[in-house]
Amino acid sequence: MxxxxxxxxxxxxxxxxxxxxxxxxxxxxxxxxxxxxxxxxxxxxxxxxxxxxxxxxxxxxxxxxxxxxxxxxxxxxxxxxxxxxxxxxxxxxxxxxxxxxxxxxxxxxxxxxxxxxxxxxAPNMSVGVNLLFHLCREVAGILGEDYDIEVIEMHHNQKKDAPSGTAVRLAEVICEAHDWEYDEVVRNGRAGLVGARTRNEIGMHALRGGDVVGDHTVIFATGGERLELTHKASSxxxxxxxxxxxxxxxxxxxxxxxxxxxxxxxxxxx
The missing domain is CATH 3.40.50.720 (NAD(P)-binding Rossmann-like Domain)
Structure with a gap:
């Protein structure tokens, strides 16, 4: 005890x-x-x-x-x-x-x-989210740099920080898999005439609304297909x-x- x-x-x-x-x-x-x-x-x-x-x-x-x-x-x-x-x-x-x-x-x-x-x-204590960290590292390493990567997170309307610590960690493990520098490749949102997406870039998007406990999705997209890994916390x-x-x-x-x-x-x- x-x-x-x-x-x-x-x-x-x-x-x-x-x-x-x-x-x-x-x-x-x-x-x-x-x-x-x-x-x-x-x-x-x-x-x-x-x-x-x-x-x-x-x-x-x-x-x-x-x-x-x-x-x-x-x-x-x-x-x-x-x-x-x-x-x-x-x-x-x-x-x-x-x-x-x-x-x-x-x-x-x-x-x-x-x-x-x-x-x-840990920025997120959920067992499922920590498995998501592990899977994203594995998937990023397997797919290589031919896939565009986007991270989307949504939380309740009272959350003070953005992006969430979990979303940041998801991008960090992907950067580790590719030997990228986080501050060099992560783009927080897009607005205006930003030009075409660069090759080594992780888009980061924070959504806020309602009483959402925590949703996180990582998208790996390439010509003809995309893979999405998602975790949703309801409690x-x-x-x-x-x-x-x-x-x-x-x-x-x-x-x-x-x-x-x-x-x-x-x-x-x-």
Whole structure:
């Protein structure tokens, strides 16, 4: 039985994480935190998640919460590095599902891992999406450079970043397969008289509307045919279940910075 702290427990994703932890047989909710000043401070985390009273109140002191925990799961958008440092300094593992970390923040995660921390960081925790990453890498390598590539993503109308971290990672794995530089080949949208499509180019398109949890499609098109790989998420529970799978992985993992490809053992399948 491992003990879990959820950061951002009152948010949409945080509530689903709480619900899935409470429903799991092999873990327990050890803590739930929110930002200072949140109107949900003091609320029962289980009641916020629609699961009934669980006896864990939402607080704003992560350092206190991690004293009795084994892993921290964090999908929040602010203070990720500070929260991870607080967790790992206390000996906790960390699962990070935040989509918009900057390169400097990623380097800090690597430094923590080099100093003994156990971290899984992935822009998307869905098992299906991570299989899509793997398939896109394989398909790009097999098809070569004779196919035009477009990435299309759609999310709900409250999503703040664009393109999504998942869409960016899809383009990154394709670039890795072709030995391309992301900043040189990715074109975010098209408008005006842009000319014919260049040979080595990945079109990136972000759609926003309604309550879409997350749709991602990668198109490989050439003369006479096209191949489309699509993943559609209909519930945030898919991300929560993936995060718990990552947490289980970290319970026996050595120090390091991992992603869901490691969790799912997909690196062994290349």
């Amino acid at each position: 491992f003990r879990v702290v959820i950061v951002g427990a009152a948010g949409r994703m945080g509530r689903r994480l709480v619900a899935n932890v409470l429903d799991a047989a092999d873990c327990e909710l050890a803590g739930a935190t929110e930002i200072v000043g949140s109107p949900f401070l003091g609320s029962d985390a289980g009641e916020l998640a629609g699961c009934g009273h669980c006896g864990v109140a939402v607080g704003d002191d992560l350092a206190a919460a991690v004293k009795n925990a084994d892993v921290v799961i964090n999908f929040s958008t602010g203070g990720v590095i500070e929260a991870t440092r607080t967790a790992t300094s206390a000996g906790c593992a960390a699962v990070i599902g935040t989509t918009a970390l900057e390169d400097g923040e990623k380097r800090q995660l690597r430094q923590m891992a080099d100093q003994g921390a156990r971290i899984v960081f 945030r529970d898919t991300f929560a279940r993936g995060a718990l799978r990552a947490a289980r992985f970290l319970m026996t993992a050595e120090a390091g910075l991992y992603d869901m490809q490691d969790v799912l053992n997909l690196r062994e399948r290349k």
